[in-house]
């Protein structure tokens with residue numbers, strides 16, 4: 001389940017209720033209710049299926065140092 005990071009919204013969504021897209025800064029879904037962008041990361045399982053995990057708000061900018 002995903003939770004909108006917009007504190008004024010905070011709606012929760014099932015993965016099949018949102019559209020996940022790469023908007024150039026990584027994968028995001030837009031909250032269907034308020035339109036806020038929420039970052040997710042893709043995980044590919046051994047059987048080839050892809051699942052998405054939500055990145056906590058604020059963590060997306062903390063890219064690991066090279």
Ligand SMILES: [Zn+2]
Nearest residue numbers: 004009031034
């Ligand atoms: Zn929202």
